Amino acid sequence: MNVESFFVNQRSRYLEELKEFLRIPSISALTDHKEDMNTAAEWLAESLKTAGLKNVQILPTKGHSVVYGEWLENPSKPTVLIYGHYDVQPVDPLNLWQTPPFEPDIRDNKIYARGATDDKGQVFMYIKVIEALLSTNSLPINVKFCIEGEEEIGSPNLEEFVEQHKELLSADVLALSDTTLLEKGKPAICYGLRGLCGLQIDLTGPNSDLHSGLYGGAVQNPIHALVELLSTMHDSQGKVTIDGFYDQVQPLLDEERQAFNELGQSEEQLKEQLGVPELFGENGYSALERTWARPTLEVNGIWGGFSGEGTKTIIPAEAHAKITCRLVPDQEPEAILELIEKHVTKHTPPGVWVGVTRFDKGRPFVSPINHPTIQAAAKAYKKAYGVEPAFTRMGGSIPIVESFGRLLSIPVAMMGFGLSDENFHAPNEHFHLENFDKGLLTISYFFEEMSNL
Amino acid sequence: MNVESFFVNQRSRYLEELKEFLRIPSISALTDHKEDMNTAAEWLAESLKTAGLKNVQILPTKGHSVVYGEWLENPSKPTVLIYGHYDVQPVDPLNLWQTPPFEPDIRDNKIYARGATDDKGQVFMYIKVIEALLSTNSLPINVKFCIEGEEEIGSPNLEEFVEQHKELLSADVLALSDTTLLEKGKPAICYGLRGLCGLQIDLTGPNSDLHSGLYGGAVQNPIHALVELLSTMHDSQGKVTIDGFYDQVQPLLDEERQAFNELGQSEEQLKEQLGVPELFGENGYSALERTWARPTLEVNGIWGGFSGEGTKTIIPAEAHAKITCRLVPDQEPEAILELIEKHVTKHTPPGVWVGVTRFDKGRPFVSPINHPTIQAAAKAYKKAYGVEPAFTRMGGSIPIVESFGRLLSIPVAMMGFGLSDENFHAPNEHFHLENFDKGLLTISYFFEEMSNL
Numbered sequence: 001m002n003v004e005s006f007f008v009n010q011r012s013r014y015l016e017e018l019k020e021f022l023r024i025p026s027i028s029a030l031t032d033h034k035e036d037m038n039t040a041a042e043w044l045a046e047s048l049k050t051a052g053l054k055n056v057q058i059l060p061t062k063g064h065s066v067v068y069g070e071w072l073e074n075p076s077k078p079t080v081l082i083y084g085h086y087d088v089q090p091v092d093p094l095n096l097w098q099t100p101p102f103e104p105d106i107r108d109n110k111i112y113a114r115g116a117t118d119d120k121g122q123v124f125m126y127i128k129v130i131e132a133l134l135s136t137n138s139l140p141i142n143v144k145f146c147i148e149g150e151e152e153i154g155s156p157n158l159e160e161f162v163e164q165h166k167e168l169l170s171a172d173v174l175a176l177s178d179t180t181l182l183e184k185g186k187p188a189i190c191y192g193l194r195g196l197c198g199l200q201i202d203l204t205g206p207n208s209d210l211h212s213g214l215y216g217g218a219v220q221n222p223i224h225a226l227v228e229l230l231s232t233m234h235d236s237q238g239k240v241t242i243d244g245f246y247d248q249v250q251p252l253l254d255e256e257r258q259a260f261n262e263l264g265q266s267e268e269q270l271k272e273q274l275g276v277p278e279l280f281g282e283n284g285y286s287a288l289e290r291t292w293a294r295p296t297l298e299v300n301g302i303w304g305g306f307s308g309e310g311t312k313t314i315i316p317a318e319a320h321a322k323i324t325c326r327l328v329p330d331q332e333p334e335a336i337l338e339l340i341e342k343h344v345t346k347h348t349p350p351g352v353w354v355g356v357t358r359f360d361k362g363r364p365f366v367s368p369i370n371h372p373t374i375q376a377a378a379k380a381y382k383k384a385y386g387v388e389p390a391f392t393r394m395g396g397s398i399p400i401v402e403s404f405g406r407l408l409s410i411p412v413a414m415m416g417f418g419l420s421d422e423n424f425h426a427p428n429e430h431f432h433l434e435n436f437d438k439g440l441l442t443i444s445y446f447f448e449e450m451s452n453l
Numbered sequence: 454m455n456v457e458s459f460f461v462n463q464r465s466r467y468l469e470e471l472k473e474f475l476r477i478p479s480i481s482a483l484t485d486h487k488e489d490m491n492t493a494a495e496w497l498a499e500s501l502k503t504a505g506l507k508n509v510q511i512l513p514t515k516g517h518s519v520v521y522g523e524w525l526e527n528p529s530k531p532t533v534l535i536y537g538h539y540d541v542q543p544v545d546p547l548n549l550w551q552t553p554p555f556e557p558d559i560r561d562n563k564i565y566a567r568g569a570t571d572d573k574g575q576v577f578m579y580i581k582v583i584e585a586l587l588s589t590n591s592l593p594i595n596v597k598f599c600i601e602g603e604e605e606i607g608s609p610n611l612e613e614f615v616e617q618h619k620e621l622l623s624a625d626v627l628a629l630s631d632t633t634l635l636e637k638g639k640p641a642i643c644y645g646l647r648g649l650c651g652l653q654i655d656l657t658g659p660n661s662d663l664h665s666g667l668y669g670g671a672v673q674n675p676i677h678a679l680v681e682l683l684s685t686m687h688d689s690q691g692k693v694t695i696d697g698f699y700d701q702v703q704p705l706l707d708e709e710r711q712a713f714n715e716l717g718q719s720e721e722q723l724k725e726q727l728g729v730p731e732l733f734g735e736n737g738y739s740a741l742e743r744t745w746a747r748p749t750l751e752v753n754g755i756w757g758g759f760s761g762e763g764t765k766t767i768i769p770a771e772a773h774a775k776i777t778c779r780l781v782p783d784q785e786p787e788a789i790l791e792l793i794e795k796h797v798t799k800h801t802p803p804g805v806w807v808g809v810t811r812f813d814k815g816r817p818f819v820s821p822i823n824h825p826t827i828q829a830a831a832k833a834y835k836k837a838y839g840v841e842p843a844f845t846r847m848g849g850s851i852p853i854v855e856s857f858g859r860l861l862s863i864p865v866a867m868m869g870f871g872l873s874d875e876n877f878h879a880p881n882e883h884f885h886l887e888n889f890d891k892g893l894l895t896i897s898y899f900f901e902e903m904s905n906l
Binding site: 205221238278280282285287298 | 684752
C-alpha cells in the first residue's frame with residue numbers, strides 16, 4: 001500500500017489522536033498550567049515512541065522541557081531535524097470562542113481548538129508521517145525531533161539548550177512548520193526573517209519642568225533636542241541615515257526581486273487595508289521588498305512633557321524615545337547598536353544630557369534559496385499541491401530560527417501549512433484539514449526528496 | 454504733618470486692618486468660598502468708603518464681583534486707575550504652613566498669610582495712601598479703583614467687564630502692584646509682558662498600531678512624520694523657522710538692551726540653578742533678552758506609541774504634540790497661529806493625516822518706557838528707595854494687562870512691591886513690611902509726580 005492510501009485509511013484515527021493532544025491545555029505563560037505542560041510533554045513522548053522513534057527523552061531546561069526523539073538507521077542518508085512546540089497561547093477572551101478552546105471540534109473540514117494550527121496540528125503531522133513510513137518500512141532518511149514548550153513565551157531557554165546539545169541535534173536541515181501558506185492552495189517556503197535590536201534614548205534638560213514664560217528662550221527644550229536628534233535618523237524618503245547602517249546589508253538578488261514581484265501584492269489594497277493616505281518608504285523598493293528584505297529603524301514610542309487637556313506652558317525636564325531596528329543579513333545587532341549610539345552622541349543638540357539603554361537583540365536570518373534541501377522542500381510542495389511554492393521572507397523576527405541555523409550550521413526549511421486567517425493567538429483558532437491532508441503528503445515527499453540528495 | 458510722619462503714626466492701625474482683610478478666606482477657585490468672596494468684596498467697599506472714595510460700588514460679573522470706587526475732584530489733573538484683586542490662591546498643602554494661612558502673623562517684620570503679598574497687601578497700600586492724603590486734604594490727582602475677584606482663576610470675565618465699562622474706567626494710566634522688586638532694596642518697573650498662543654498637532658497613520666516586523670518599511674511612522682515636521686520649526690540655534698514668525702517683532706531698543714545688561718544677570722548662576730549643561734537660544738541675544746523680549750515656540754508635550762518598560766515593536770497609529778508660543782509686540786496671536794498652521798500644512802511629510810486644534814490666546818504688551826507716567830513711577834521709586842528702579846520685562850503673560858492697555862488706550866505702570874521669595878501661591882506666603890512702608894511712600898510720591906504732568 002502506498003503512503004497516500006495509508007493516510008486515507010488512517011485519517012479518522014489520526015484526527016482522534018490530534019484531538020487528544022489538543023485537549024491538553026498546555027499554556028506555557030500561565031503557572032497554573034505547569035502540570036498540563038508536563039502532561040503534554042509526556043503525551044508527545046508517548047506518541048513519538050508509538051511512531052517508532054528511538055531514544056525518546058523529555059529533556060529539562062530552566063523552564064518547560066524539550067521532547068526529543070530520533071530514528072537514525074539510514075546512516076548513508078541525510079538527517080532532518082524537526083522543530084516544533086507543544087505549548088499554546090492563552091485563550092482569553094473565552095466568550096468569543098464558538099466551541100471551548102480545549103474541546104476540539106471539526107466543522108466545515110476545519111478543526112477548531114487552541115493549538116490546532118499553532119503548532120500542535122502542524123508538529124503532529126510529522127509524527128504521523130514517520131509512523132506511517134516506519135510501519136511500512138519506507139522511511140528513507142534519518143530524523144530527529146526537538147519539540148519545545150516555551151515558544152509562546154519567547155523561547156527563553158532554547159538557545160542555551162541547542163548550544164548544550166549540538167551533537168545530539170546535529171542534522172543536515174531543520175524543518176519547521178509554524179508559518180503559513182501564501183494563500184489557500186498556494187504553498188510558501190519562508191527562507192528569511194529580519195533580526196531585531198532596540199534602544200531607548202533619554203534626554204534631560206533642567207532639573208524640573210520650567211515655566212515657559214519665565215525661562216522660554218533661555219534653555220534648550222529637551223523635546224526640541226529629541227526631535228532634532230531623531231530627525232537626523234531618516235531622510236525624507238524614510239531611508240535610514242545612520243552612518244554605516246546599510247554597510248553589511250546583502251542586496252536583494254534579481255531572482256528574489258522577480259519572485260517577490262510575481263507574488264502580485266497589491267499596494268493599493270494594502271493601503272486601503274491599513275487606512276493610510278499612501279504607502280511610504282525607501283525609494284527604489286516595493287512595499288514587499290521593504291518589509292521582507294530591507295532594514296528599518298522605527299521609533300516605537302516618544303514621550304515628554306504635558307499630554308493632558310488644553311495647554312500647560314512648560315519646558316519639560318525630560319524627553320524620551322524608544323527605537324527598534326529590523327535587521328537583514330548580514331547586519332549584526334551589536335554593531336548596529338554601536339552605530340546608533342555613535343550617531344546619538346554626534347547629533348544630540350547642545351543644552352541637554354543624553355542617556356542610552358540597550359534592549360532586545362536577535363540576528364537576521366536567511367537560508368540560501370538554492371540550497372538542495374530547500375529545493376527538496378519546494379519539489380515536495382509542488383508534488384502535493386500541484387503548484388510551485390512561493391519563496392517568501394518575513395519582516396518579523398523568530399530568533400530561534402537564526403539560533404538553530406547558526407549553532408548547528410544548517411539551512412532551515414520553513415514549511416508552513418497554516419492559513420493566515422486561522423486565528424493564530426486569537427479566539428476560534430483552527431486548522432484547515434485540506435492542509436492537514438496535503439501536509440502529510442508534502443512531508444513524506446520531502447523525506448523522499450531528501451533521500452535523493 | 455507730612456505724609457511720611459502720618460504713615461508712621463498710623464502704622465499699627467493699618468496693620469490691624471490689613472490683618473482683618475487677610476482673615477477672609479477669599480479663595481476664588483473653590484465654590485465653598487463663594488460667601489467669603491462676597492465678604493471680601495464688602496470689606497473692600499467699606500474700606501474704600503472709609504478712605505473717602507466716592508461712588509463705591511460692587512459691580513457684578515458672570516463670576517465674582519468687581520469693587521469700584523473713585524475720587525475725581527481735581528478735574529484739571531490726571532486720573533490714575535488702580536487695578537488689584539481681592540481673591541487668593543488655595544492653601545494646600547496646609548500642613549506646610551508654620552501659622553495658619555488665614556490667621557495673619559507678623560514675624561521678623563514680615564506679615565504671613567495667604568494673600569499677604571498676592572495681592573491683598575499690595576492693593577491695601579493704595580487705599581491707605583488715599584485715606585492719608587484725603588484726610589490731610591492733599592490728594593493731588595484723581596483716582597479710580599477696579600479690584601477684581603477672579604485673578605487667580607485667569608480673570609475670565611474681566612476683559613468683558615472693561616469693555617462694558619470703558620467710560621467708567623477711563624484714566625491716564627493704570628497702576629498695578631501685583632509683581633515684585635528686582636531684589637531686596639532694588640525696585641523694578643515691569644513695562645512688558647509676552648503674549649501667548651497655542652495649538653495641538655495630531656498626526657494619524659494606519660488605523661491601528663501595526664506590527665513593526667510585518668509592516669515596518671511599508672508605511673510612514675506617525676512619530677517619524679511628527680519629528681520631521683517639528684524639526685522644521687527651529688534652526689540649530691533655537692531660532693524659530695516658521696515663515697513670517699518674526700515679521701511683526703519690534704526690535705529691542707539699544708537703551709533697553711543696555712538697561713537689561715546693567716541688571717547684571719549671571720548666566721553661569723542661572724545655568725547652575727536650572728541644572729542644565731549650558732544655556733541655549735537664539736544667537737545674538739542674552740538669556741534675559743531672549744526670555745523677556747524675544748518670542749519663542751515651545752513644544753510643551755509630545756506623545757505617541759509605547760512608553761512602558763522594555764520594547765514593543767509597533768508602528769503607532771498616532772503621534773501628537775502640544776505647542777505654545779510666547780509672543781512679543783507686535784505679534785498677533787491669531788496671525789501667528791495662521792502662520793504655524795500654514796507651516797504644518799506645508800511641512801507635514803507624506804503618509805499621514807494631519808489635524809490641528811487651536812488653544813489659548815493673549816496679546817503681548819509693552820508700555821512705552823519713556824512715557825511720562827512711567828517716568829513718574831520711576832521718580833517715585835527713586836525717592837522712596839534711594840536707588841533708580843530697574844526697567845524690566847517679563848517672559849510670562851498677564852492677559853488682563855494687555856486688555857486694560859488696549860481697551861482704555863492707556864500706559865500701564867506695573868509697580869511691584871513683593872519679593873520673589875515671598876511664596877506667591879505657596880505655603881507661608883508673606884509680605885516684607887519694609888516694602889509695605891516704602892510702598893506707601895512710593896505710591897504717594899507717584900501721585901505727587903503725576904500731579905506735575
